[in-house]
Amino acid sequence: GENVEQHPSTLSVQEGDSAVIKCTYSDSASNYFPWYKQELGKGPQLIIDIRSNVGEKKDQRIAVTLNKTAKHFSLHITETQPEDSAVYFCADHGGYNKLIFGAGTRLAVHP
Amino acid sequence: SQTIHQWPATLVQPVGSPLSLECTVEGTSNPNLYWYRQAAGRGLQLLFYSVGIGQISSEVPQNLSASRPQDRQFILSSKKLLLSDSGFYLCAWRSTPGAGGSFAEAFFGQGTRLTVV
Numbered sequence: 045g046e047n048v049e050q051h052p053s054t055l056s057v058q059e060g061d062s063a064v065i066k067c068t069y070s071d072s073a074s075n076y077f078p079w080y081k082q083e084l085g086k087g088p089q090l091i092i093d094i095r096s097n098v099g100e101k102k103d104q105r106i107a108v109t110l111n112k113t114a115k116h117f118s119l120h121i122t123e124t125q126p127e128d129s130a131v132y133f134c135a136d137h138g139g140y141n142k143l144i145f146g147a148g149t150r151l152a153v154h155p
Numbered sequence: 156s157q158t159i160h161q162w163p164a165t166l167v168q169p170v171g172s173p174l175s176l177e178c179t180v181e182g183t184s185n186p187n188l189y190w191y192r193q194a195a196g197r198g199l200q201l202l203f204y205s206v207g208i209g210q211i212s213s214e215v216p217q218n219l220s221a222s223r224p225q226d227r228q229f230i231l232s233s234k235k236l237l238l239s240d241s242g243f244y245l246c247a248w249r250s251t252p253g254a255g256g257s258f259a260e261a262f263f264g265q266g267t268r269l270t271v272v
Contacts, residue, residue, distance in 0.1 A: 133198070
């Protein structure tokens, strides 16, 4: 069945450093790869996504890269700030109607 | 614009009591609807999803059930709560094919924190 593996589960960085979170998917038919950010006590919100016909997408300090051959995609955050501290989730279609999430990465940015 | 409402925000229920959590979506038609549960410090576990009125797919065997009596209403229920049902419950929606399609993001409600005592 569909599966999304995400790592690391926790990540601690100093303010200004970069953070990278990686997800591996199993469904070859997957064609849309979103990343969500969940702040404490709230629901997740989309921060960036990428379609399968694109290798990289950037939005200011965040970027997502996709390697379809290896079936993995990564979230890159540069110049991290304390407000980037949150839980980040990758997701996969899982046959379109389902939306399966990775296990999440708790990012802590220390001033 | 589309909005999603989920209530209540917090709930404390005794073991063995019933449960009913409601989620409604405004500003869209025929959305896919989802219920997730999140244990403390853990990931998002997909419980149920629905592609239309009366159509429910269950992902995890448990003592919970879901219903979709109207196009934009999704209800999570239990007849008898267990301690293990405690968690943060999230409702979400996303567009179906032809209306945003397979590239559509999911929009989440603010969640219900359920504590079973």
